[in-house]
Amino acid sequence: MRELSYAEAKVEALYEVMQADERVNLIGNFFLGLSPKRTLLARLREQFPSRIFDLPISEAGFCGLATGAAMAGLRPIVDVQTASFIFQAFPQVANEAANACYMSGGQVHAPVIFHILHGVRGGGASQHSTAPRPCCGMHRVWRSYFLRRLAM
Numbered sequence: 001m002r003e004l005s006y007a008e009a010k011v012e013a014l015y016e017v018m019q020a021d022e023r024v025n026l027i028g029n030f031f032l033g034l035s036p037k038r039t040l041l042a043r044l045r046e047q048f049p050s051r052i053f054d055l056p057i058s059e060a061g062f063c064g065l066a067t068g069a070a071m072a073g074l075r076p077i078v079d080v081q082t083a084s085f086i087f088q089a090f091p092q093v094a095n096e097a098a099n100a101c102y103m104s105g106g107q108v109h110a111p112v113i114f115h116i117l118h119g120v121r122g123g124g125a126s127q128h129s130t131a132p133r134p135c136c137g138m139h140r141v142w143r144s145y146f147l148r149r150l151a152m
Helices: 006-020 038-045 059-071 083-097 147-151
Strands: 024-027 075-082 113-117
Touching: 006 024, 006 038, 006 113, 024 059, 059 075, 059 083, 075 083
Parallel strands: 024 075, 075 113
Antiparallel strands: none
């Protein structure tokens, strides 16, 4: 069995799902944080330049964009960075994306993935260590669950 770092496995999974499904788009600036490992995304940027969006830091804006794109048939994967930032976009995440199917009687789906780092970790301090709870229509998945399974 090969050994990969979490960053290498994440980039490999993103590459596989983007290659398999042209509806998959990446939204966010920090898929691998601010670590030197972020250079691993260069392969994705070269292969899929029109499907990777580095947007200004505006969680409500890009989570709303991703939710609308998912409702229109795309399969966005959004990096929200730190879990505490998801609360800036909670109306889009919890009221729109999570409830789309229920509120439309099953006619509209929003297959969007919001990737967040959560919980206490080194250097996070209290304002960056939140672990939001899932609500109706949302599923929380631990990182040991492969992104490729979730995105396909």
